[in-house]
Structure formats: C-alpha cells, structure tokens
Amino acid sequence: xxxxxxxxxxxxxxxxxxxxxxxxxxxxxxxxxxxxxxxxxxxxxxxxxxxxxxxxxxxxxxxxxxxxx
Numbered sequence: 001x002x003x004x005x006x007x008x009x010x011x012x013x014x015x016x017x018x019x020x021x022x023x024x025x026x027x028x029x030x031x032x033x034x035x036x037x038x039x040x041x042x043x044x045x046x047x048x049x050x051x052x053x054x055x056x057x058x059x060x061x062x063x064x065x066x067x068x069x
Contacts, residue, residue, distance in 0.1 A: 015044060015051035025061055 022029045041060045
C-alpha cells in the first residue's frame with residue numbers, strides 16, 4: 001500500500017518503477033512488464049531496473065481505459 005509520502009513522490013517523479021506503475025494502474029507488475037515488452041510506451045533502463053516515463057504512462061493508461069466501466 002502506498003503511504004502519503006510515496007504518493008506525493010509519484011506525482012513529481014519523471015520516471016517510475018514497474019511496481020509504481022502497477023499500483024497506479026491497479027494491475028500486477030507482470031502486466032506492466034508485458035505492456036513494456038510490447039512497446040506500448042517508452043521505458044528506460046536495463047534488466048530489472050526498467051523505468052517508465054510517468055506522464056507518458058498515465059496518458060497511455062487514460063487512452064486505454066476509455067470505455068472501461
């Protein structure tokens with residue numbers, strides 16, 4: 001569970017971890033990993049230290065949530 005200070009840092013971080021992205025999206029880390037591998041959005045790093053651009057990820061997430069209740 002995210003604590004208040006973690007939530008604030010997520011709002012100002014330019015790049016977030018797979019775990020943070022999963023918490024924002026409400027999905028598992030493995031789902032975020034699959035999205036990254038399919039090239040859905042830009043990520044940086046190598047191996048287990050991959051990060052996604054927070055705003056790009058949120059934009060992508062909002063586009064793909066349309067029509068979902």
